[in-house]
Amino acid sequence: MATRTLNRRDMLRIFGTATMGAAVANPVLNREPGLTLPDYLMNPRYKRPAEPVTCVVLGAGGRGNVYASYAEKYPEELKIVGVAEPIPFRRERFARRYHIPEKYQWTTWEHALEIPRFADALIITTPDALHYGPAMKGMELGYDLLLEKAIAQSWEQCKDILHLSRKHENIVAICHVLRYTSYFRKMKEIIDSGALGEVISVQHLEPVQNLHMAHSFVRGPWRNKEESNSMILSKSCHDTDIIRWMVGKPCNRVTSFGSLSHFREEHAPDGSSARCTEGCKVESTCIYSAKKFYLNNKSWTHHLEIPDTEDETILEALKKGPYGKCVYRTDNNVVDHQVMIMEFEDNITASFNMEGITSYAGRRSRVFGTLGDLAGNEHTLTSTSLQTGAREEWDVSMGANIESGHGGGDYGLVHDFIQAVSQKDASLLTSNIEASMESHLMGFMAEESRLNKGRSMELDIKGELS
């Protein structure tokens, strides 16, 4: 079986000559001749904005910095003109980086939205519990939104945001970055081409990886449902979104099981202490030692809210902050494993596993159709024809010049958002709010099902959104 990278000929085959022709005429592409192009720069509907789209970032943490960095690479498309961030060193660093005048620097989103609109859009990258407030207020002021997922903390809040966006005609992009990756775009394209025939069923796995689980969902901001969201929303709304996007038809019912099995106090080893820094007798052999992860390996220290990564600074953060806590003794309550079963229109079925305790990461999917099937692992996709047995494999991660996180999806999303705002056309975004609501409803219903011993939950998205 041959493994192939996407070269120009592949691109022509995949995207068609019209698309490539349009891409070559694209002024952005002409800037760096000879460069292998990220997929999102090949959109035939691309129009260079007359002026850069201006944005205010609310929450200059991990995500805020990722999206804003697009402005450094493509200053003719995006300009960051304001920031709201309560942590002083983050705010100051961000303001310096984007040359933001003092009058447009605030400590919280509320302050930024006390004055009339002075930019095109808000980039809302505050914690999950702080999406609803700035989204509602921002739209009232006339801003378009790049809104992080999960949209909000309840279905009612999600609907409020949708209805207000309809009323004021704001463009609202939901940060379902996976839709903008070469990998999932290719998967969608193969399904939509009809090469697999009618889709019968989908199987999808999200292996979170155990250290990521411990960092984000046991010690970190998404550990506690009341403070953020349930796991199926905060982590897996990407997955319900991708499954819904692949199937292309409404979801009629869901059922779900799952629990917090491992990261509980009764599993704390003998000799362990409340923190890894408090003389824990098993720290040196513990899989989840915070000293090993943050101090020795300097992993994911950007979440520690520290101005530098000197050993003493990290140690101090582990002694006082959430990331030094024993993983068996935090106030976590989100599940560490969950399964969800879905039935879509035309009896299409899908199953999804979120597994928090795995040695590896990277989503795996299989799609079963009447003419063939497809299997993928975020790097390669393999399709097999039922008629001829012929197999075709695409190495989607190579040759695609991925220049941002999430397999290129981060910049792909920002690129399409800028297009949607500058052309005032939400259809230029695949993850606009209209398209993103159903996957959130699937998540809220799955959580309700899980809490009710796997009760089957009926969905009526049309009725809900009318």
Ligand SMILES: NC(=O)c1ccc[n+]([C@@H]2O[C@H](COP(=O)([O-])OP(=O)(O)OC[C@H]3O[C@@H](n4cnc5c(N)ncnc54)[C@H](O)[C@@H]3O)[C@@H](O)[C@H]2O)c1
């Ligand atoms: N799309 C994705 O793939 C993806 C990935 C990770 C996180 N997220 C989502 O993005 C959001 C941000 O996550 P993150 O990883 O950047 O977290 P983060 O903690 O790094 O950043 C959030 C920032 O918001 C700031 N903040 C807190 N209160 C504020 C207020 N009142 N006003 C303004 N700023 C405030 C915090 O100080 C912090 O700097 C979350 O909703 C998260 O679920 C999405």
